[in-house]
Amino acid sequence: DQQVKQNSPSLSVQEGRISILNCDYTNSMFDYFLWYKKYPAEGPTFLISISSIKDKNEDGRFTVFLNKSAKHLSLHIVPSQPGDSAVYFCAASATNDMRFGAGTRLTVKP
Amino acid sequence: KAGVTQTPRYLIKTRGQQVTLSCSPISGHRSVSWYQQTPGQGLQFLFEYFSETQRNKGNFPGRFSGRQFSNSRSEMNVSTLELGDSALYLCASSRTTGVHSPLHFGNGTRLTVT
Numbered sequence: 001d002q003q004v005k006q007n008s009p010s011l012s013v014q015e016g017r018i019s020i021l022n023c024d025y026t027n028s029m030f031d032y033f034l035w036y037k038k039y040p041a042e043g044p045t046f047l048i049s050i051s052s053i054k055d056k057n058e059d060g061r062f063t064v065f066l067n068k069s070a071k072h073l074s075l076h077i078v079p080s081q082p083g084d085s086a087v088y089f090c091a092a093s094a095t096n097d098m099r100f101g102a103g104t105r106l107t108v109k110p
Numbered sequence: 111k112a113g114v115t116q117t118p119r120y121l122i123k124t125r126g127q128q129v130t131l132s133c134s135p136i137s138g139h140r141s142v143s144w145y146q147q148t149p150g151q152g153l154q155f156l157f158e159y160f161s162e163t164q165r166n167k168g169n170f171p172g173r174f175s176g177r178q179f180s181n182s183r184s185e186m187n188v189s190t191l192e193l194g195d196s197a198l199y200l201c202a203s204s205r206t207t208g209v210h211s212p213l214h215f216g217n218g219t220r221l222t223v224t
Contacts, residue, residue, distance in 0.1 A: 009150070032210035043114070043200055043215030044153070051210070089152060093210050096166050100145070100153035 003027045004092045006101035013108050019077040021104050023090030026071065030092035030099075035064060035075050038087045038103070047088075048075070080108045112137065114216035116201050122222045128189040131219045135182050135203030141165075142184040143213060144176060147198040156199075159184055160207040188221075196223045 005024045013019045021035075031052040036044035050057040050064045050073070057064050063076045077084055085108050090101040115134040123129050135142050144156040155168035159178035176186045182203075188195055198220050202213035 004152075006152075034212060036213075036215075041217065043202075043217045044213075045215070046212035049210070049212065091153075096158075096207070098143075098155065098213075100155075102150055102152035 002102075003030075004090060004099045004101040006088075006090055006104050008104050009102070010105040010107070013080045013106065015082055015108055015110050016079045019075075019080045019084065019106055019108065021075040021077075021088050021090075021106065023073050023075075023092075023101055024071060025073075025092045025099075027092070027094070027099075028071070029094040029097075032093040033064070033066060033073050034091040034093065035062075036089045036091060036100075037084075038089060044089055077106075080106075082108050082110050084108050114201055114203050114214050116199075116216035116219050118219060119217065120220045120222075122224065123191050125191055125193060125223055127191050128187065129191060129221060131186045131188075131199055131201075131221075133184045133186070133201030133203075133216060135184070135201075136214055139203035139205050139214070140182050141204045141207040142178055142182065143202045143204075144184070144186050145200045145202065146170075147200055147218070148196075153200065156186065158207065165207055191223045193223050196221060 034049040035047040038044040066073045087103045141160045143158040145153040158166040178184045198218045200218045202215045204211045
C-alpha cells in the first residue's frame with residue numbers, strides 16, 4: 001500500500017525559477033517528514049525535515065511546508081539551480097516506521 | 111568520517127541462485143536498515159537491525175533475510191532469486207532507532223537477475 005505518494009514522476013524548471021515538489025500521505029500517525037535527494041549512482045542524501053508540530057521549515061534555498069489537515073507536504077527550492085537536478089524522495093515517519101514515496105525527477109534547465 | 115559502504119556495487123546472478131550483500135555503517139551508528147529501489151516504486155523497506163536484533167520488517171517474502179554483527183556491520187541475503195528481485199538495494203545507517211533521525215545511505219548494490 002502506498003502510504004506516501006508523489007504523484008508527479010518528473011518536473012522541469014528553468015534555472016532561477018521556483019521548483020515545487022509535492023507529496024501526499026494517508027497515515028495520520030506519521031509525525032515527522034523528510035526529503036531526500038538522490039543523484040544517479042549515489043545513495044539518497046538527507047535534505048530537510050519537518051516535525052508535525054510545525055507547518056514550515058526553512059534551510060537556505062529549501063523550504064518544506066506541511067499541511068496536516070490535507071496530509072500534504074511540499075518542498076520549495078528557490079532559486080533553482082542546475083545542480084539541483086536529481087530525484088527527490090519524500091519520506092514520512094512514525095515510531096519504528098518510515099515510508100518513502102516513489103520519487104520526483106527534477107530537471108533544472110540552464 | 112567514512113560514509114556507509116556497500117559491497118559489491120554490481121552483481122549479476124541467475125534465477126534460482128542466492129546472493130549476499132554487505133553493508134558497513136558509519137562508525138558509531140548502531141542501526142542499519144535495508145531498502146529496495148525499483149523504478150516507479152520508490153524505496154521499499156526491507157528490515158531494520160539494531161544491536162544485532164531485527165527491530166522491524168517490511169512486507170517482503172521470507173526469501174529476504176538479514177543479520178547484523180556485533181560491530182554493526184550487516185548482511186542481507188536473498189535466496190532462490192527471481193527476475194523481479196532485480197533492483198538497487200540500499201543500506202542506511204543511523205545512530206539510534208525509534209526516533210526521527212535522518213538516515214545515511216550507501217551508494218547501493220545493483221542486483222541484476224537473469
